[in-house]
Amino acid sequence: MDYIPHTQDDVNEMMRAVGVDSLEALFADIPEAYRLGRLLDLPAPLAEQEIWEHMSGLAGRNRLPRATLTGAGAYHHYIPAVVSHVLARPEFYTAYTPYQAEISQGILQAIYEYQTMITRLTGTRVANASMYDGATAMAEAAVLSAKSLGRDRLVMARSVHPEYRKVVKTYAWANGYECVEIPFDAAGRVELEALRGLLDGRSAAVLVQSPNFFGVIEDIGPLADLAHGQGALLVAGFAEPTSLGILKPPGEAGADFVVGEGQGFGNPVSYGGPYLGILASTDAFLRKIPGRLVGATVDREGQRGYVLTLQTREQHIRREKATSNICSNEALCMLAAAVYLACLGKNLRKLASLNVWKAHYLKGSLSTLPGWRPLFTGPVYNEFALACPDPKEANRRLEKAGYTGGYDLSGEYPELGGGLLFCATEMLRREDMDNVVSLLR
Amino acid sequence: MELIFEKSRPGRTAGSVPASDVPETALETLIPAGLLRDDLDLPELAEVDIVRHYTRLARRNFGVDVGFYPLGSCTMKYNPKVNENAARLDGFTGLHPYAPVAFSQGSLRLLHELAGYLSEICGMDEFTLQPAAGAHGELTGVMIIKKHFEKKGRKRSTILIPDTAHGTNPASVALCGFQVATVRSNAEGGIDVAHLRELMTEDVAGLMLTNPNTLGLFERNIEEVADIVHRRGGLLYCDGANANALVGVTRPGDLGFDIIQLNLHKTFSTPHGCGGPGSGPVGVKRHLAPFLPVPRVVKKGKRYRWSEEFPLSIGRVRAFYGNFGVMVKAYAYIRALGAEGMRRVSENAVLNANYVMARLKPHYRLAYDRVCMHECVFTGERQVQESGVHTTDIAKRLLDYGFHPPTIYFPLIVREAIMIEPTETESKETLDEFCEAMISIAREARENPDLVKSAPLTTPVKRLDDVLAARKPDVCWTLC
Numbered sequence: 001m002d003y004i005p006h007t008q009d010d011v012n013e014m015m016r017a018v019g020v021d022s023l024e025a026l027f028a029d030i031p032e033a034y035r036l037g038r039l040l041d042l043p044a045p046l047a048e049q050e051i052w053e054h055m056s057g058l059a060g061r062n063r064l065p066r067a068t069l070t071g072a073g074a075y076h077h078y079i080p081a082v083v084s085h086v087l088a089r090p091e092f093y094t095a096y097t098p099y100q101a102e103i104s105q106g107i108l109q110a111i112y113e114y115q116t117m118i119t120r121l122t123g124t125r126v127a128n129a130s131m132y133d134g135a136t137a138m139a140e141a142a143v144l145s146a147k148s149l150g151r152d153r154l155v156m157a158r159s160v161h162p163e164y165r166k167v168v169k170t171y172a173w174a175n176g177y178e179c180v181e182i183p184f185d186a187a188g189r190v191e192l193e194a195l196r197g198l199l200d201g202r203s204a205a206v207l208v209q210s211p212n213f214f215g216v217i218e219d220i221g222p223l224a225d226l227a228h229g230q231g232a233l234l235v236a237g238f239a240e241p242t243s244l245g246i247l248k249p250p251g252e253a254g255a256d257f258v259v260g261e262g263q264g265f266g267n268p269v270s271y272g273g274p275y276l277g278i279l280a281s282t283d284a285f286l287r288k289i290p291g292r293l294v295g296a297t298v299d300r301e302g303q304r305g306y307v308l309t310l311q312t313r314e315q316h317i318r319r320e321k322a323t324s325n326i327c328s329n330e331a332l333c334m335l336a337a338a339v340y341l342a343c344l345g346k347n348l349r350k351l352a353s354l355n356v357w358k359a360h361y362l363k364g365s366l367s368t369l370p371g372w373r374p375l376f377t378g379p380v381y382n383e384f385a386l387a388c389p390d391p392k393e394a395n396r397r398l399e400k401a402g403y404t405g406g407y408d409l410s411g412e413y414p415e416l417g418g419g420l421l422f423c424a425t426e427m428l429r430r431e432d433m434d435n436v437v438s439l440l441r
Numbered sequence: 442m443e444l445i446f447e448k449s450r451p452g453r454t455a456g457s458v459p460a461s462d463v464p465e466t467a468l469e470t471l472i473p474a475g476l477l478r479d480d481l482d483l484p485e486l487a488e489v490d491i492v493r494h495y496t497r498l499a500r501r502n503f504g505v506d507v508g509f510y511p512l513g514s515c516t517m518k519y520n521p522k523v524n525e526n527a528a529r530l531d532g533f534t535g536l537h538p539y540a541p542v543a544f545s546q547g548s549l550r551l552l553h554e555l556a557g558y559l560s561e562i563c564g565m566d567e568f569t570l571q572p573a574a575g576a577h578g579e580l581t582g583v584m585i586i587k588k589h590f591e592k593k594g595r596k597r598s599t600i601l602i603p604d605t606a607h608g609t610n611p612a613s614v615a616l617c618g619f620q621v622a623t624v625r626s627n628a629e630g631g632i633d634v635a636h637l638r639e640l641m642t643e644d645v646a647g648l649m650l651t652n653p654n655t656l657g658l659f660e661r662n663i664e665e666v667a668d669i670v671h672r673r674g675g676l677l678y679c680d681g682a683n684a685n686a687l688v689g690v691t692r693p694g695d696l697g698f699d700i701i702q703l704n705l706h707k708t709f710s711t712p713h714g715c716g717g718p719g720s721g722p723v724g725v726k727r728h729l730a731p732f733l734p735v736p737r738v739v740k741k742g743k744r745y746r747w748s749e750e751f752p753l754s755i756g757r758v759r760a761f762y763g764n765f766g767v768m769v770k771a772y773a774y775i776r777a778l779g780a781e782g783m784r785r786v787s788e789n790a791v792l793n794a795n796y797v798m799a800r801l802k803p804h805y806r807l808a809y810d811r812v813c814m815h816e817c818v819f820t821g822e823r824q825v826q827e828s829g830v831h832t833t834d835i836a837k838r839l840l841d842y843g844f845h846p847p848t849i850y851f852p853l854i855v856r857e858a859i860m861i862e863p864t865e866t867e868s869k870e871t872l873d874e875f876c877e878a879m880i881s882i883a884r885e886a887r888e889n890p891d892l893v894k895s896a897p898l899t900t901p902v903k904r905l906d907d908v909l910a911a912r913k914p915d916v917c918w919t920l921c
Contacts, residue, residue, distance in 0.1 A: 001777050001778070001782070002777070002778050002782035002785050002786065003518075003519050003521055003710070003865075003866050004785055004786070004789050004865050004866060005866070005867070005868040005869075006789060006792075006868070006869065010868070010869045011789075011792065013869070014792055014793075014796045014869060015792070017796055017799050017800065018792070018795045018796055018798075018799050019799070020795075020812075023788045023791075023792060026788070026791045026792060026795060026812060027659075027690055027691075027791070028812065029658070029659035029661050029811075029812065029814075030659055030690065030691050031661075031663070031664060034663070034664075034691050034695055034696050035690060035691050036689065036690060036691055036692060036695075039689070039780035039781065039784070040561055040562060040688075040689055040780040040783055040784075041561050041780070042558055042561060042562075042775065042779050042780045042783065043776060043779060044779050045776075045777060045778055045779030045780075045781060045782050046776050046777055046779070048523050048777070051523050051524075051527070051773050051776055051777050052523055052526065052527065054776060055523075055527035055530065055769070055772075055773055056527075056530060056532075057547075058532075058547040058548075058550060058551050059527075059530035059531070059532025059533050059547055060532055060547065061532075061546045061547030061550065062532040062533070062536050062540075062544060062545055062546065062547040062548055063540075063543070063544040064531065064532065064535045064536065064544075065537075065540070065544065068537050068540075070537055070539050070540075072539055073538075073760055073761070074537055074538050074539070074761070076537070080455070080456050082455070082488060082491055082492055082495075084529075085492070086492070086495040086496075086499070088525075089495070089496070089499040090504050090505075090506030090507070091499040091500065091502040091503065091504045091506070091507055092499055092502060092504065092714070092715055093504065093520075093525075093712045093714050093715075094504030094505040094506045094507075094520050094712050094713070095502055095503060095504035095505075095713060095714075095715045096510070096512055096515055096517060096713045096715070096716065096845075097713070097715065097716035098502075098715060098716070100503075100836070100840065100845065100846055101902075101905050102837070102840055102897050102900040102901075102902055102903070102904065102905070103501075103502070103503040103840055103845065103900055104501075104502055104503065104715075105442070105498075105501040105502070105901055105902055106497075106498035106499050106500065106501040106502030107498070107502050107715040107716075109442065109444070109498055109501075110495070110498055112444075112916070112917070112918070113444060113445050113446070113918070115916055115917050116444075116446065116917040116918040117483060117484075119917045120482045120483065121481075121483075125917070126916050126917065127916075127917070129716070130717070132573035132574060132577060132759060133573065133759055133760050133761075134760060135757070135759055135760035136573070136577070136758075136759055143616070161760065163757060163760040163761065164760060166756055166757040167756075167757045167758060167759060167760060169756060170584065170734075170755055170756035170757055170758055171616075173755075173756070174580075174583075174584050174587060174616070174617040174618055175616070175617070175618050176618055217472060217476050219475070219476060244478075245481060246468060246472075246477055246478060247472075247476060247477065247478055248475070248476055248477060248478045249478060261760070268534035268535065269534070269535065269536065269537045269538065270533065270534045270536070270765055270766045271533065271536045271537075271538050271540075271545070271548045271761070271762065271765040272538035272760070272761025272762045272763070272765055273573065273718070273759075273761060273762065273763055273764040273765050273766065273767075274573070274717075274718030274764040274765070274766050274767060286914060286916070292716065293914075293916055294916065295910040295911070295914050295915050295916050296910070296915040296916075296918075297905050297906045297907070297909045297910035297915075298905070298906055298909065299902040299903040299904060299905045299906070300903040300904050300906075301903055303902050303903070305902040305905045306905075307905050307907055307910050309907070309910040309911050309914060309916070310911055310914060311911075312911075314608075315576070315608040315609050315611075315612035316607075316608040316609075316851075317608070318608070318612070319608045319611040319612060319621075320611035320612060320614060320615040320621045321615070322608070322612040322615070324612065324616065325576045325579065325580055325609050325612035325613040325615075325616050326574070326576055326577075327574065327575065327576045327607075327608075327609050328574035328575060328576065328704075328706065328713075328716055328717040328718075328719040329574070329716055329717045330573070330714075330717040330718045331714050331715040331716035331717045331718075332712075332714030332715060332717065332718060333714075333717070333718055335714075335715065339491070339495060340456075341483055342445055342455070342483075342484055342486060342491050342494070343455045343456035343488070343491060344455075344456040344483070345449075345453075345454055345455065345456065345483045345484055345485045345486065346454070346481055346483055346485060347454055347456050347457070347458050348481060348483060349481050350458045351456075351458045353465075353468060354458060354459070354461055356468060356471060356472070357461050357463050357464065357465055357466065358461075358463055360463075360466065360471055361463035361464065379471060379472040379473060379476065381472075395541075399541050399543070399544075404537055404539070404540050404541065404544070405541075407539055426458065426459065429462060430462040430463055433463075
């Protein structure tokens with residue numbers, strides 16, 4: 001089936017109006033030799049019912065776990081029913097970027113409200129309308145830091161998500177920047193002395209996450225002081241956005257950019273996407289940050305209204321001199337985050353606390369197993385790393401029982417000598433945690 | 442309309458949190474107090490108020506499901522509903538990106554097959570699905586160009602871009618450390634081949650070409666263009682933003698392109714979501730495949746898995762695997778249409794654009810008077826000269842007629858540009874209604890120009906003060 005309304009009569013009449021006698025004639029500009037002259041080699045078309053059956057079949061080939069013990073950049077949270085109902089409004093999901101402000105006040109106001117929520121959560125002054133994901137938000141903040149300062153060195157914590165570090169390295173390579181890694185200490189935090197030694201006059205930005213990849217909460221203040229002491233900027237990420245419900249806003253602690261993955265706010269894990277990158281900053285970068293920004297203004301009659309603003313930062317105006325090349329962002333995922341935050345409101349603190357309690361319960365329980373012990377001593381949010389005798393065997397056992405196990409740290413962090421990174425959100429029930437511990441005993 | 446913060450009342454709440462089934466320890470005993478926040482300033486509303494707030498906002502927005510949306514170069518086609526349902530299947534949305542491979546075979550198969558379909562449609566050998574949007578795909582493609590020359594041990598510093606190109610092209614090139622050199626267009630709206638020949642030196646890494654270009658015109662000299670670029674060792678990059686004109690009729694790979702990025706949210710019917718999520722897969726010819734981002738899905742027997750074993754890869758451009766939920770919709774779309782349906786897409790998209798062009802030609806001046814592809818570009822110059830009505834006025838007046846305006850003031854080489862892309866999913870009646878509205882506005886411009894200049898008259902807000910917004914930026918609410 002296709003979605004084309006024309007009848008043959010319509011087509012004939014339109015061809016007459018255009019002055020051609022075949023559809024083929026419309027493609028006369030394509031040299032004959034380059035026309036396909038055959039049908040594409042694709043599976044036969046399907047009726048709607050067949051599509052539904054086929055797609056359901058594919059989804060059914062995935063196996064959803066009884067419960068998941070993995071976070072590592074994607075977090076299972078309960079999504080209030082209101083979120084999916086708002087997202088299903090076709091005025092939102094079938095619209096384009098709100099360039100025509102008069103008929104786009106809905107999304108423009110929603111973005112303005114989101115920007116406000118994010119600045120309050122992160123302790124910043126400006127937040128854009130989203131980046132692609134947490135990794136690209138961090139990479140673009142790094143590139144912007146380097147361009148703004150005219151420096152070419154990025155100093156990145158090894159405790160940042162391994163995939164984020166890879167993305168930053170790809171962007172750095174493309175721009176000819178050097179990337180160096182800061183080791184972590186016994187607490188699982190950035191080793192301050194090492195950072196001091198790595199910083200120099202070429203360093204544009206220090207990139208960290210808190211909670212970091214190991215779930216450990218960093219102390220942002222001293223990191224900001226060290227970076228600023230060398231004239232560099234601090235890009236503070238967060239692994240899990242719900243942690244902002246209880247943690248001190250990174251902007252208040254001195255971060256110049258706050259970046260991170262916003263998926264945990266109302267978006268499903270969905271095999272890695274679509275998610276939304278959060279990017280927020282200080283007043284100093286208001287006219288430089290990448291991506292779309294909505295500003296309040298008034299109309300001809302003095303009524304309050306909203307428009308995309310400061311567009312001279314953007315590619316469609318500035319072309320090669322633009323701050324970034326970003327055009328499409330993750331607007332609908334951003335809308336999910338805004339609705340989620342509106343639903344949770346001050347209860348986000350309660351939810352974040354529940355995550356902390358569950359994680360500490362699971363951490364404590366697993367640490368009673370013979371040979372299992374925390375890898376780090378630092379305070380954690382809802383993730384924690386444990387050394388264990390045989391990580392692969394542990395995950396095999398959990399998988400067999402229908403659980404997604406911990407993230408195996410041995411691939412990306414061989415220096416840890418084997419270990420698993422576990423996550424416990426509000427979705428993980430005590431009985432599952434107890435069951436997991438007994439399975440591993 | 443009031444902001445959500447203005448509707449907030451202390452003590453109200455919507456999202457309830459379950460009681461804890463584990464010990465509730467004071468947070469300060471688990472996390473040092475200095476790392477904890479003091480207050481949390483989020484709005485407090487009851488569920489019904491939140492639902493009404495966002496419903497009212499939705500009613501102040503315009504989507505394809507509300508009405509005709511002929512936004513040039515954006516391919517605002519109808520978004521099939523079954524695809525939305527498919528993307529919401531629990532088996533897709535509930536799968537964690539690090540779920541064991543044994544748990545993920547359905548998603549992996551979908552990704553593998555989708556990459557195969559896109560390769561066939563474009564005449565390319567391999568596709569990556571990792572880039573999250575068209576511009577992200579461009580960046581990935583330019584990185585592949587960079588890697589290609591790095592591997593050859595030759596540094597080339599410049600990439601050529603026609604003056605008709607989308608702004609993302611030069612911005613992507615700049616974000617990859619290349620210089621941009623602009624190629625002029627010729628009198629018939631194509632690339633100026635002589636200028637290209639002059640610019641195409643051994644220092645040029647390649648040409649980024651949108652075909653059909655943003656004037657909606659097919660690059661007639663494509664064979665010669667490809668030859669000039671390849672002879673000097675350059676690569677030919679296709680911005681596939683306008684692929685809706687070509688699917689099933691011709692293939693960029695056959696036309697000589699080495700790299701292409703597609704926009705699944707344009708050609709492959711996935712909704713734009715107010716500006717995202719999109720998806721920008723990148724296809725390449727075999728000789729460039731080793732440079733594609735990792736990880737890549739590989740199939741062995743009937744099993745699928747992720748592989749990072751591509752040592753020449755540019756690396757990662759995004760965490761995880763891309764905008765999976767968007768890919769589900771594009772996959773369902775391709776399966777619904779099949780080969781015949783794909784060709785009907787471009788045939789009808791091109792027919793519709795030419796029909797609108799033919800109907801409006803007596804009333805608006807055409808930028809280039811020749812058969813167009815999926816979109817047609819007019820200029821509002823006649824209206825400016827006759828009555829001082831500008832393209833922006835015409836666009837705003839269309840709002841009063843219930844239509845989303847075309848893309849305006851782009852491409853940059855056309856003054857007062859009006860760029861109309863009807864897409865194939867619109868009926869003749871809809872196109873006629875739109876044309877009647879445009880003709881009526883042309884008449885209003887002559888007879889009552891002040892009416893057109895004061896438009897829109899029927900929208901919830903009137904023309905907004907962009908200058909004030911930029912001069913005194915107010916990008917977050919601080920009054921409460």
